[in-house]
Each structure stands twice: as C-alpha cells, then as structure tokens.
Amino acid sequence: MARVAFWTIWAPVLATAMPAQAADPARAAAWVERLGWGPSAAPDTGPAPSSDAWLRHQLDDRIDPLPPVVQARIDGLRINREPVAALVVEADAMQRDLKTIADPDRKKAARQAYQKAMNGLADEARTRFILRALYSPDQLRERMTWFWFNHFNVQAGKRDIRAMVGDYEETIRAHALGRFRDLLEATLRHPAMLRYLDNDQNAAGKINENYAREIMELHSMGVGSGYTQTDVQELARILTGVGVDLKPDAPRLKPALQPFYRRAGLFAFNPARHDFGTKHFLGHEIKGTGFAEVEQALDLIAESPATATHVSRRIATYFMGDDPRPALVAHMAATFRQTHGDIAAVLKTMIRSRDFPASLGKGFKDPVGYTLSAVRLGYGDRDITNVRPIIAWIRQMGEGLYDHETPDGYDLSSAAWAAPGQMATRFDIARALGNGAARLFQPPDADPATPPPPSAPPMLKDSPILAARMGTLGEPTLAALAQARSPAEWNALYFSSPAFMHR
Secondary structure, three states, rough: OOOHHHHHHHHHHHHHHOOOOOOHHHHHHHHHHHHHHOOOOOOOOOOOOOHHHHHHHHHHOOOOOOHHHHHHHHHOOHHOOOOHHHHHHHHHHHHHHHHOOOOOOHHHHHHHHHHHHHHHHHHHHHHHHHHHHHHHHOOOHHHHHHHHHHOOOOOOOOOOOOOOOOOHHHHHHHHHOOOOOHHHHHHHHEEEEEHHHOOOOOOOEEEOOHHHHHHHHHHHOOOOOOOOHHHHHHHHHHOOEEHHHHOOOOOOOOOOOOOEEEEEOOOEEEHHOOOOOOOOEEEEOOOOHHHHHHHHHHHHHHOOOHHHHHHHHHHHHHHHHHOOOHHHHHHHHHHHHHHOHHHHHHHHHHHOHHHHHHHHOOOOOHHHHHHHHHHHHHHHOOOOOOHHHHHHHHHOOOOOOOOOOOOOOOOOOHHOOOOHHHHHHHHHHHHHHHHOOHHOOOOOOOOOOOOOOOOOOOHHOOOHHHHHHHOOHHHHHHHHHHHOOOHHHHHHHHOOOOOHOOO
C-alpha cells in the first residue's frame, strides 16, 4: 500500500481520534507500553504487568540479567571490554599523531581511521542501548535511562565524546532509579558532561559559565524558579578546576594545594585552577574549601523545592503526556522533598495517582518509543542480530541517539513528533516492520547493498497481545485494518494506526 494511501486512511483519524481507555484485558499491555518500551512477543514469565509484584520489581534498584545470547553480544563490544579511560587516551593519541603527519594522503587515511574508530565506539553504545531496551526485564530502568540521558543531554559528535558516551549512559543507568542528588553528581563528575559543556575549560581568572547555567536552568531548578544570574556566576566560580585529565600522573602542585587534589579515572579536580574565594550561592555563604564547595552547592540545588517541582513535572510529562495536572506535580514534588530525591518513590507516587490510569493511551510516542515498541511487539521473541536498521529508523524520525546538539535534549511534547512529515516517515518504517524487517536478522557487518534473505512477517493479528487490544480499538481503526489484503499489510496498517502511535 503506497505512502499516500496510508496518509489518506490515517490522517483524519490521527487528527481527531483518541484511543479508547484500555479495558481490563488490555491493562497489562497498556502499563508495559507506558512504563517500559511496550509489550514483547517473547513469552513473559514474570509477574503480570500492572500487578503490585510487577511494579515492585520494576522499581527495584537491582539490575536483572539479560538473556545469555544478548549479554554475550554486549560483552563482545569494545566499550564493555575496555575501560573508558583507555578508549579516550587511545583516541587522544590518534588525534595527536594525526597532527604530526605532513603527507596529505597519509593524513587523510589517518583522519578516516580516527573517525571510523570514534564512530564505532558511539555506534557500540547505540547498539547496547537498543539491545537492552528490547530484551531487558528491567523495562522501567531502561525507559528512565533514556529519560535521564535526554535530561542530562550530551551530544556524541562534540570533541571526543563519542569515546565516552557509552560509559556516560552506563553511569546514568546505574543511578536511574536511585537518588537525584547522586545522579546529579555522577553526571557532573563524568568527562562527557564536562567536555560537552566546557567545564574542563573553567578556571580561576578564566570563568566559563556554560555548565553552571545549564545545571540551574535545565538539570535542576528550571527557568524562572528564583535563582539569579549572580547565582549562575557564583556556581561557575565554585566549579572552577572541575575537569578532565588524560595524563596518568597528577599535576605538580604547591604543597598547600596537594590535599585538595581529587582524581577518579578521567575526572580531576585541580585546585591550582580553582577560585578559593568565598561565594554567595542561593542565599548561602560558601567558603573556599575546594571540591567540598561543589558538594555543598549540589546539596543546595538538590534540596531546593524548585528542583523537586521541575524534575517532577518533567517526569510526569515524559510518562503521561503534555500538561500534567499541577496537583499531581505538587504531590510528586512533595514526595521528592520528603525522600530527598528518591526517584523510585517519585515514580510510585505518579503511578499510584488517579491521573496515571486516566492518562493511559493519551500520550504520543516519540520516535524512540515508537520504534522500540514496534520491534518488541513484532520481533521480541526472535534473536535480532543487526540493530543498525533500528538506529537508522530512529534517526530518520529526528530523534537520533546521542545526536541532539543543544543541552535541552529532545522535546517531550507530542506536537514535536506529530507533524505530517513525521507521519509519512513513520508509515515508511511501518511498512518495513510489517513486511518482516529482514535486515534485523542479517549479520551486523552485512553489506547494506546486498538484499537480505526474506523474513516472514509477524502474525500480529493472531497474537495474544493484539487479541487483548482489539476491544479497545475505535471503529475507524478497525475499518482501516479490515482493508488489509495480507498479514504484512495488516501489520503495517496497525503500526501506522493512532492506537499504536499512542501509549
């Protein structure tokens, strides 16, 4: 069925229809759609989704193992075998060697080798993210990992961040359901964030406010929450000396400064670059005590009521759609303050609210959510050996993994992803998914120009997941599906429908 036919069928429905409230038989699928990356075709042996046992499991801070074949594939990745410091130091050496080459042809070859190595590391991180999203039993953790990465966004293409981005995402994953204060400091200490927002260039007498501004504006308190430009400037002073060091040895420091030096992997606090003067930040006086000033400032930021409200509103928007009810945000923020930023507790407050079940089916999937949910529904019971098409589909829809240039991250609003051009691209992807998505089952290094062996389309119409959902579909959707002339076309129409676009 041609793209124009898809648009003819679905444009009026997408413009006016909202999926029906999920009935009891579809409740489990609706919860997995909302709190994970969608129901999977793989057999589910755990607690029933939406049950108390399932929710406790999803909110548990322990990480469950992946299927052995998936874990083996991840273990084979370079980013899993080698520490991030070694990868970054090697990339830095390649770049320095490049500068010494005079011969144009050798220089071109060396530049291409460098770019290939760097792109390969970023693609490994994307591969690992996709595999975990598709197969991890910890679906809520995986969804929160993407949320927090977007909240604390870095762009892989800047400087040498491609070599760091996989470790940065791992750092976020480890704290995704923990305390916000710990997550905030973990991102602050990571070289990817320090490189991205240029804090490694922030030094006494040469202040760089980029990171300080974004911590206040995007990561914590939010615009218009009461902090001032002076607070930003004072935080920038507090952050002087917080940076990245690739050298194996500590810098030479005066004896008086040596006790203040801190180092952990590539993270370094260099007291020789720090402004030890007294600062006045968020109404508090902070004496010059080195990195302890940073920890004191983070305590003030994390405990601020404005941070509780801003972060709670972002979480509610991400999970429940545009404009969450202010009373719910206030309730979540109160939990945030009472628990000192316990992320799992804030999520539980949201999930147990009356707003949450009422919102099911009303949120619009962003490209990451759309693609992952489609692949899980259609192919979650199969061993996907090549995730490159998934990465490409997400990028084609404008939400490429680690690609967003500015620190505000991708837009959480539905309007950002529902334009006609977006829908046309989704229809193309829906056809590929509905028709068997054969390239998913090629070797990852297969020649893209070589046609893959045919792959049978999934029989979505006959799946138990769809059987539970059929009663919730509106008449226009059922009428459109009735036009399908083959299983592949039925799949493509369903993946293109408003019922599937929403969560």
